[in-house]
Amino acid sequence: MTTGRVTLLDVARRAGVSRTTASFVLTGRRDMRISADAEQRVRRAARELDYRPNLTARSLRTSVTQTIGLVSDTIATDAFAGEIIRGSTATALTRQHLIFIGETEGDQATEKRLVQDMLDRGVDGFLYAAMYTREIRIPAALRGHPVVLVNCLTAGRRAVAVVPDEFAAGRSAAMALLSAGHRDGIHIVGESAAHVHAARLRRDGIDEALAAAGARVAGTVEASWWPEPAYEAVRGFLAAGPRATALICLNDRLALGAYQAVAAAGLRIPEDLSVVAFDDSDLASWLRPQLTSVALPHFELGRLAVELLLDPDRTGGVRLVDMPLRPRSSIAPPRP
Structure with a gap:
């Protein structure tokens, strides 16, 4: 009975072949003529012995550590x-x-x-x-x-x-609102920071999709990317009274704050105001109503x-x- 780690030599002995033949079979090499019967015996012996190659030894020979x-x-x-x-x-x-x-x-x-x-x-x-x-x-x-x-x-x-693909994601968010009939009153919630890669490309995608439909963003509600700043910003925005039909929140955390601000204003989502966001975090399915969101892959x-x-x-x-x-x-x- 074999004890300890099963070696290539153990497999070769069980199969009745040389160690070199066993090595060629188990590494998939084809530069040596090996009969089908010998190959089957080697593979069967490896299975029966539960043979696992010594990757450390292999790495020393090949300079590949996997x-x-x-x-x-x-x-x-x-x-x-x-x-x-x-x-x-x-x-x-x-x-x-x-x-x-x-x-x-x-x-x-x-x-x-x-x-x-x-x-x-x-x-x-x-x-x-x-x-x-x-x-x-x-x-x-x-x-x-x-x-x-x-x-x-x-x-x-x-x-x-x-x-x-943040640009395409922005297009997708805008298209979701356009498909529902929104044209005027679409506002973005988030920072207008050119150095923030995702925000910049999402906004570019939104602008392109709306422009292709003869529409445009009505305005931006500036807020850093967390629920509390979004709540304060959207609450102030709604209290000021501009006509808004939809909010595109640049991430789900902003959407959480926006949801709370909309409720505080006595409005309902989506009956009074539609909302779409980005990230598709757990928040998106926890919110009520559940949030339409573009997923980060x-x-x-x-x-x-x-x-x-x-x-x-x-x-x-x-x-x-x-x-x-x-x-x-x-x-x-x-x-x-």
């Missing part, structure tokens, strides 16, 4: 953006890879140490991820190594990056990033990932 380093700012502890981790690890497992995950909390010294520690462990490549989409500078320690940027971009070089970002990193024929450039609209109950035709 490991990936994921370096992020705060996505590991952010429940929502943590979907990037779930998508990347699930995809890596299907490709027989493992992922080392390190979080920097934005500290450059921590980042440098994490990258070096992963390099010391021989990772085959890196995913460099950000919690929110923005332009970054690739750490110097990563230069010369395979890297795919996740939810971030860089200028000055043709890096491989996967980011959400974090799982898909992680999945595609791993596929690109492991693709030997990958080319540089940005891949845009679709952000699907999740229709719910917060949109209705405008009141006459």
